[in-house]
Amino acid sequence: MTNKDAGSLSIMSALAVEVAFKRWIVPRFEQQTGIRPGIVWEPTTVLMRRVENGERADIILAIDHAMDRLVQDDIVRRETRIPVARAMxxxxxxxxxxxxxxxxxxxxxxxxxxxxxxxxxxxxxxxxxxxxxxxxxxxxxxxxxxxxxxxxxxxxxxxxxxxxxxxxxxxxxxxxxxxxxxxxxxxxxxQAFTDFSAALFADARHPAAAQAFLDLLESDEAIAAYGNGGLASLVRAPSAA
CATH class of the missing domain: 3.40.190.10 (Periplasmic binding protein-like II)
Structure with a gap:
């Protein structure tokens, strides 16, 4: 992680992962990096309006169909997109x-x-x-x-x-x-199953910190957090399984 990435990370996130993030994932990230992310919590529909109005962050987590649009418009980096969790x-x-x-x-x-x-x-x-x-x-x-x-x-x-x-x-x-x-x-x-994914914005200001957060979202700890937070993980099976 470079000096310019240290100490700062901004995230725009759908509400579905708030419990998993606040109770487990964000505290773990802070412990690992010393960085406390600034998170904007909104429904995906609101996040998309904010993005359309020019707002940006380092990471966005949104419903898949919205993420598809962000990828298509090159607003996020296609290669950084990862599946996260499914809500019901x-x-x-x-x-x-x-x-x-x-x-x-x-x-x-x-x-x-x-x-x-x-x-x-x-x-x-x-x-x-x-x-x-x-x-x-x-x-x-x-x-x-x-x-x-x-x-x-x-x-x-x-x-x-x-x-x-x-x-x-x-x-x-x-x-x-x-x-x-x-x-x-x-x-x-x-039932209405809703899948969420995350990606780095194309113009992320703290790409190394952002990538570290995405890496954590695919960890065994995150998989457990999704389940405990009322979600089904879309990440690979835990390595211990």
């Missing part, structure tokens, strides 16, 4: 509250129809998926009549505060908020 959508309730059965489509549909209120994000990938899902299930009017929506951010905050009975979001994002319990994922047949 689930439901959360206030900590200690009963956890209903959502293991089948009919069970989930019943829970949503009977809910006092359901929180979801209008701008995030999970919220966009959920709005289409309730339309497909024929319960959109019932759910939206009692919906608690946010433009972006963590929907579970509305459950923790008592403003909503349930929160819909990617499980890893639900885990970011204290005071809630994750009930579980939506049934597989209606």
């Amino acid at each position: 959508v689930g439901l959360a309730v206030r900590k200690g509250a009963p956890r209903p059965d959502i293991s089948t489509v009919d069970a989930l549909k019943s829970v949503l129809r009977g809910a006092r209120s359901v929180a979801f994000s209008l701008g995030g990938a999970s919220g966009i998926y959920f709005q289409q899902l309730i339309q497909d299930l024929g319960i959109a009017d019932e759910v939206k009549a009692r919906a608690v929506t946010i433009p972006a951010g963590f929907t579970a905050a509305k459950v923790a505060s008592g403003d909503a009975e349930y929160a819909v979001q990617q499980i890893s994002e639900l885990m970011s908020i204290d005071g809630v319990d994750v009930i579980g994922p939506f049934p597989e047949e209606i």
